[in-house]
Amino acid sequence: MRLKEEVNKVIQAAFSRAGIEETPISVSEATKPEFGDYQFNGAMALAKVLKKNPREIAGMIADSLDLSGIVSKAEIAGPGFINLWLNPERIASFCEKADKDSRLDISKREKPVKAVVDYSGPNMAKQMHVGHLRSTIIGDTLANLLEFLGDEVIRQNHIGDWGTQFGMLIAYLEEIDEDGTTSLKDLEQFYKDAKGRFDEDENFANKAREYVVKIQSGDSHCLKLWQKFIDISLGHCEEVYEKLDVNLTRDDVRAESFYNESLAKVITDLEKVGMLKESDGAQCVFLEGEDIPVIVQKGDGGYLYATTDLAALYYRANVLGAKRISYVVDARQSEHFKQVFRVAKEAGFVPEDVKLEHIAFGTMMDTNGKPFKTREGGTVKLIELLDEAVTRAKEAITAKDDYSEEELERLAKIVGIGAVKYADLAINRESNYIFNWDKMLSFDGNTSLYMQYAYARIQSILRKYGREVEGKIIISDELEHRLAVMLLRFEDVLEKAAEDAAPNQITGYLYDVVTLFMRFYERNPILKEGVDEETRVSRLLLADLTAKTIKQGLAILGIQVVDKL
Numbered sequence: 053m054r055l056k057e058e059v060n061k062v063i064q065a066a067f068s069r070a071g072i073e074e075t076p077i078s079v080s081e082a083t084k085p086e087f088g089d090y091q092f093n094g095a096m097a098l099a100k101v102l103k104k105n106p107r108e109i110a111g112m113i114a115d116s117l118d119l120s121g122i123v124s125k126a127e128i129a130g131p132g133f134i135n136l137w138l139n140p141e142r143i144a145s146f147c148e149k150a151d152k153d154s155r156l157d158i159s160k161r162e163k164p165v166k167a168v169v170d171y172s173g174p175n176m177a178k179q180m181h182v183g184h185l186r187s188t189i190i191g192d193t194l195a196n197l198l199e200f201l202g203d204e205v206i207r208q209n210h211i212g213d214w215g216t217q218f219g220m221l222i223a224y225l226e227e228i229d230e231d232g233t234t235s236l237k238d239l240e241q242f243y244k245d246a247k248g249r250f251d252e253d254e255n256f257a258n259k260a261r262e263y264v265v266k267i268q269s270g271d272s273h274c275l276k277l278w279q280k281f282i283d284i285s286l287g288h289c290e291e292v293y294e295k296l297d298v299n300l301t302r303d304d305v306r307a308e309s310f311y312n313e314s315l316a317k318v319i320t321d322l323e324k325v326g327m328l329k330e331s332d333g334a335q336c337v338f339l340e341g342e343d344i345p346v347i348v349q350k351g352d353g354g355y356l357y358a359t360t361d362l363a364a365l366y367y368r369a370n371v372l373g374a375k376r377i378s379y380v381v382d383a384r385q386s387e388h389f390k391q392v393f394r395v396a397k398e399a400g401f402v403p404e405d406v407k408l409e410h411i412a413f414g415t416m417m418d419t420n421g422k423p424f425k426t427r428e429g430g431t432v433k434l435i436e437l438l439d440e441a442v443t444r445a446k447e448a449i450t451a452k453d454d455y456s457e458e459e460l461e462r463l464a465k466i467v468g469i470g471a472v473k474y475a476d477l478a479i480n481r482e483s484n485y486i487f488n489w490d491k492m493l494s495f496d497g498n499t500s501l502y503m504q505y506a507y508a509r510i511q512s513i514l515r516k517y518g519r520e521v522e523g524k525i526i527i528s529d530e531l532e533h534r535l536a537v538m539l540l541r542f543e544d545v546l547e548k549a550a551e552d553a554a555p556n557q558i559t560g561y562l563y564d565v566v567t568l569f570m571r572f573y574e575r576n577p578i579l580k581e582g583v584d585e586e587t588r589v590s591r592l593l594l595a596d597l598t599a600k601t602i603k604q605g606l607a608i609l610g611i612q613v614v615d616k617l
């Protein structure tokens with residue numbers, strides 16, 4: 053449910069009753085339990101407009117409040133804050149409703165948005181690196197979230213499969229192992245070896261250059277080699293997607309090469325609208341207020357990263373019909389996106405009402421605060437990283453219980469991969485992110501294991517109870533009240549997280565939910581002897597809704613739960 057909207061409506065009604073002209077109204081979540089559940093802080097601003105004392109205004113509003121609905125108590129505090137408490141019976145019945153509903157009473161958007169999420173985007177010439185890991189995890193969450201809220205999401209994997217380096221790579225492939233299956237196991241090594249050949253042998257270098265031209269002009273032998281190279285490379289990425297449990301398939305791939313045919317048109321279209329200028333032999337777009345132009349075609353006729361992105365923007369806005377296009381890409385590319393977005397809008401490639409956003413994220417660092425590398429300074433292989441996560445997860449959970457080999461394997465995958473994803477999603481995405489195994493695999497703190505453990509614990513309580521939980525929720529103390537209100541905020545949290553493309557708002561919320569639940573559970577035993585049945589059922593229902601909220605929240609983050617841990 054949209055809890056905040058319900059509370060806003062109550063204030064809105066009080067405004068009209070008090071004869072105050074309507075202004076947009078928004079309450080905010082109370083910052084401390086003693087301030088109630090929500091606060092209305094608008095009296096101060098209103099006082100200025102109406103030239104009255106803010107406490108007087110707050111008094112007028114408070115006196116006109118209908119306290120027979122969702123809001124049942126109001127108090128004026130400080131210079132003119134209105135603190136609001138929600139009606140325990142109402143929130144109890146809203147919780148009951150949510151618990152019975154498969155979507156937890158979360159509505160689907162009345163007006164779904166067609167949204168493109170561009171994420172992952174590995175480069176086929178190289179090993180996928182940790183930056184692509186972040187993009188994949190954050191992008192997948194954003195896509196899941198929008199989808200859950202009812203938007204029509206189109207995932208786009210803009211892989212880097214085009215460029216001059218492919219001439220060298222396929223020439224080398226042809227030379228050593230046309231089949232590619234063995235030599236391409238380690239792309240990093242393959243690239244190094246090819247580069248070595250290129251640098252030391254003039255004949256090879258010439259052939260590599262010749263092959264660049266040949267691929268571009270559609271020579272079938274070279275294209276076949278190129279295709280082989282891409283297939284194997286993409287296969288490596290798909291192994292990572294599979295392990296990571298993300299929803300990216302081959303159908304989502306719209307590679308750079310996909311836009312080849314449209315690049316010339318980008319240039320002529322820019323020319324038509326008078327935005328193209330030659331500078332030092334290159335074709336450029338000069339944007340007002342920017343010193344450095346956007347180069348769209350080099351002197352030798354070659355196109356650039358920006359040209360491809362302009363073609364992709366055109367495709368996404370006009371062919372796919374997207375109204376929101378989100379690029380989940382490293383923060384170091386902000387300048388690039390700022391510029392191509394501007395060019396695309398000014399040139400009319402993208403209609404005015406389409407929202408273009410760069411969902412930037414910071415760099416992944418090791419515990420010493422250095423960019424994440426192997427000890428030798430190379431790129432960390434993602435597959436190995438994910439396998440290590442599973443191994444470490446095994447160690448973390450065996451300490452808790454005895455599992456069969458099979459069960460341990462299954463749990464460790466869910467726990468280990470979940471930990472890697474959660475740790476990434478739980479920080480403000482724009483900050484640099486410190487990769488720390490011990491922290492991410494801890495049972496305490498804002499970790500996936502903490503959430504999964506709470507979930508499993510609730511399942512165990514429900515199993516022990518052994519029958520269908522039927523009855524009512526009765527809010528009997530402040531902790532229960534707070535937990536119930538927190539659970540009802542889920543939709544508001546998801547909406548805001550979607551708007552800000554901020555997964556950490558979801559993790560922060562889940563952490564608050566679970567922390568409250570743990571306190572509630574400690575104080576309010578459920579199965580213990582002496583608890584009367586009515587109370588027990590009420591607590592069980594709250595626990596059940598807590599578990600369902602954890603499960604749904606984690607599902608959006610692409611993380612699974614387990615029934616036993």
Ligand code: ARG
Nearest residue numbers: 170173174175210212361381
């Ligand atoms: N391949 C690019 C890189 O590794 C990321 C692609 C992002 N998407 C885009 N449309 N430019 O940096």
